[in-house]
Amino acid sequence: MKLDHILVRYGELALKGKNRSAFENKLKENIIHALKGHPTARTKKTYGRILVEINEEDPDELIAKLKHVFGISSLSFALKVPNDVEEMKAGALQAFHEAGGNPKTLKIKARRAYKHFPIGSEQLAPEIGAHVLRNTEGVGVDLKNPDVLIQVEVREQGTYISYGKIEAVGGLPLGTSGKVLLMLSGGIDSPVAGYKLMRRGTKVEAIHFHTPPYTNERARQKVEDLTQILATYGGTIRLHVVPFTEMQIAMKEHIPSQYMMTVMRRMMMRIAERIAEREDILAIGNGENLGQVASQTLESMNAINEVTTLPILRPLLSDDKQEVIDVAHSIGTYETSILPHEDCCTVFAPTDAKTKPKREKVSAIESSFQFSDLVEDAVTRTETLAITRENKRDQKMDELL
Amino acid sequence: MVYLDNSATTKPYQQVVETFQEAVNQYYANPSSLHHLGKEAEALLHKARTAIGDWVGAEASEIIFTSGGTEGNNLAIKGIAMQYAQRGKHLITTKVEHPSVKEPFVFLEQLGFDVTYLPVDEEGRVSLQAVKEAVRKDTILVSIMSVNNELGTLQPIEEIGNYLKSRTTTHFHVDHVQGVGKRKIPTKIDGVDLCTISAHKFHGLKGTGLLYVRKGLDLAPLLHGGAHEQGWRSGTENVAGAVAMAKALRLTLTQAKEDPLYLEHLKQRLLTELQLIDGVVVNTPATNSAPHIVNISIPGLKPEVLVQSLTDNGIHVSTKSACSTKLFEPSPVLMAAGLGEELASSAIRISLSFLNRPEEIETFIDTLKQSLRELRQVMGETTT
Known part of the structure; x- marks a missing residue:
């Protein structure tokens, strides 16, 4: 007898009423995708639960992967036994031994979802608990704060016995909340914003403004690398690389330097909106944070927002910088984000940017030059890459190692 | 070879x-x-x-x-x-x-x-x-x-x-x-x-x-x-x-993960055979030693001569460590271990890798025996 299942819990999903089944199916699909490298692992859906049969796989590796699947709130190791009290007792004892860490106190929590089972939960728990106590030394019961909590769940098909609770990432299953176009600069914030959006179930496509030769190949590579890291959480991610040099040069000619930043953001927003429309994307996302730098004051956001009617999602809006950095570390984008490659914002950044631009003033300044053709041109010349967890270049290099 | x-x-x-x-x-x-x-x-x-x-x-x-x-x-x-x-x-x-x-x-x-x-x-x-x-x-x-x-x-x-x-x-x-x-x-x-x-x-x-x-x-x-x-x-x-x-x-x-005892088995085989040869002293510790190194001394025989004889017969081993063989003096390592000048100046090292096969151990042992016999005849020693 062995705890040969992983029990997947998904708190928030259970609240979703009649969409529930669709959510569960999506989650199951995502789990299967996440466990692709583990051919003998089997993912099954039962009522209110997803179970992963471990079979030949390394349980810790499975847990490590499942912890990052959006929508999963927690995980436990579990064992399935027939609906028989003796089997349940033996299973609970096994679970107690497997829990490890030399536990001194125990709690059994029983739940009888299958009402035809003759013994009620209030009777089942003490009976199973007594069996564990009889077969161990120096272990007591603690109903408030036990070292090991064993859950016994009686269902029609059998009883699941599980212990422990491994916290997972939470959120909603990827692909259950539409698609967002993420403005990805290469800094610390935007990948974190993308991650947070994906954690809420949205698929993400990324858009990056590239200014060759003023920004080099590495700056672009960095963005591709960041996209690839995000792809480890979000499956394949499409990256739209917008050639922005011509626009940048035209702006430099026509726009006073204090307004350069605001106008540039507005141009980016216009291009992003066009791409979003083309790709059936309903919102734009970015890593903006209120009041952090010149372009992110409320006045600035107000002036930039004017050019689009799409919702702009700013998941980092109210985060402190350190919180963002912490997430960047935990999702593995930080090290890449801090590589010192110029992006278009730093190359063309004026030192005297207005921190409180006025909409009317910006509009007036913008109208001094014909930008719509440049927007159009940038959209048509945009290059779209599909970036997966593993790309060909990486595979080729990995074969050498 | x-x-x-x-x-x-x-x-x-x-x-x-x-x-x-x-x-x-x-x-x-x-x-x-x-x-x-x-x-x-x-x-x-x-x-x-x-x-x-x-x-x-x-x-x-x-x-x-x-x-x-x-x-x-x-x-x-x-x-x-x-x-x-x-x-x-x-x-x-x-x-x-x-x-x-x-x-x-x-x-x-x-x-x-x-x-x-x-x-x-x-x-x-x-x-x-x-x-x-x-x-x-x-x-x-x-x-x-x-x-x-x-x-x-x-x-x-x-x-x-x-x-x-x-x-x-x-x-x-x-x-x-x-x-x-x-x-x-x-x-x-x-x-x-x-x-x-x-x-x-x-x-x-x-x-x-x-x-x-x-x-x-x-x-x-x-x-x-x-x-x-x-x-x-x-x-x-x-x-x-x-x-x-x-x-x-x-x-x-x-x-090493797939066959963790491969080298150790070769070494044990080597040690078993070596212990049966007269005049061979094993310097490598019996326990807590690496699975790929066997250091032996053959007192009375210059190790350079033995290495030369073995290499002429297609067997390549070392005296002391290869990088210091130009210094003809007793091994400072063996001296530090207190093995004495006789052992320290007559040591050879046999070292294995995953590319060695068990039959190569047999070849080595046979050749070593042959070389010792010849060298001892020339140098006027008798095997007992």
Whole structure:
């Protein structure tokens, strides 16, 4: 007898009423995708639960992967036994031994979802608990704060016995909340914003403004690398690389330097909106944070927002910088984000940017030059890459190692 | 041909050579160059570093690529001594270290450092007690090899690391050049701050190696220049060499994992046969020794003569360690172990690798017996 299942819990999903089944199916699909490298692992859906049969796989590796699947709130190791009290007792004892860490106190929590089972939960728990106590030394019961909590769940098909609770990432299953176009600069914030959006179930496509030769190949590579890291959480991610040099040069000619930043953001927003429309994307996302730098004051956001009617999602809006950095570390984008490659914002950044631009003033300044053709041109010349967890270049290099 | 001098160097694996060839042809650009090719080379180097980090249980930033064991040992020892000299000038090592450890310490003594050379027991092993007694308030470095290159003795690295881990100003360097694939890489041991590895000892290429430097530690560089390898080791990176090392490490550790007792079985077979030959004294400790080194002495016989006779018959073994064979004097390692001048000046070392087959052991034993018979006849000795 062995705890040969992983029990997947998904708190928030259970609240979703009649969409529930669709959510569960999506989650199951995502789990299967996440466990692709583990051919003998089997993912099954039962009522209110997803179970992963471990079979030949390394349980810790499975847990490590499942912890990052959006929508999963927690995980436990579990064992399935027939609906028989003796089997349940033996299973609970096994679970107690497997829990490890030399536990001194125990709690059994029983739940009888299958009402035809003759013994009620209030009777089942003490009976199973007594069996564990009889077969161990120096272990007591603690109903408030036990070292090991064993859950016994009686269902029609059998009883699941599980212990422990491994916290997972939470959120909603990827692909259950539409698609967002993420403005990805290469800094610390935007990948974190993308991650947070994906954690809420949205698929993400990324858009990056590239200014060759003023920004080099590495700056672009960095963005591709960041996209690839995000792809480890979000499956394949499409990256739209917008050639922005011509626009940048035209702006430099026509726009006073204090307004350069605001106008540039507005141009980016216009291009992003066009791409979003083309790709059936309903919102734009970015890593903006209120009041952090010149372009992110409320006045600035107000002036930039004017050019689009799409919702702009700013998941980092109210985060402190350190919180963002912490997430960047935990999702593995930080090290890449801090590589010192110029992006278009730093190359063309004026030192005297207005921190409180006025909409009317910006509009007036913008109208001094014909930008719509440049927007159009940038959209048509945009290059779209599909970036997966593993790309060909990486595979080729990995074969050498 | 039977090659039994794997502690001197190993034959590179064919896949390692192929990897090197492909990497050097395709990723020849300078990783510091900004163009596409440079970027590719940089990406590959980073991958090699990460892969090696994964294998040895370190972060990529803790791996410094070097030209091999001698450089790694020099960088660790002089680098720590120079960097932290203001904290103290006392250094500890043992009497049985490889010259690439011993000589930097001798050099540092000339610069005013105080070095304690710990004694060893008759198996060539240093004791935790000796380390404890030698450590002082101003000790900034302890450097001890993990596997002795002449005797194969395993040093108590775990115990010493465990003792030193609480001493924040005493850094611990482990020369693991002889240990890869034979003993757990010490980077994961608490208390180990620096660890030297050389690729050609595990079927990689000469001129490649690494020094593990635990995060948070600083080193004074030996080579100043363009601040490569985080400023600790300047010089355009040997991308193909690093990639080949990653490959060699992977192949070796995989083999060691799949067949952990392969070398030990060969060694036991060898020892069983050797013990039956008259006049052969086994110097390698019976327990707590590496699975690939067997050191024997044949008193009364010049080892150079025996090595010559064996090599004429297609068997390649070593006297002492290969890098110091030009010095015709008793082995300082065996002398330090108190084995006496007779044994210390008549030792030969047989060292194995995963490429050796059991039947090669038989061939070696037969040839050895034959050689001994001939040599003893010529030299007027009789076999009893």
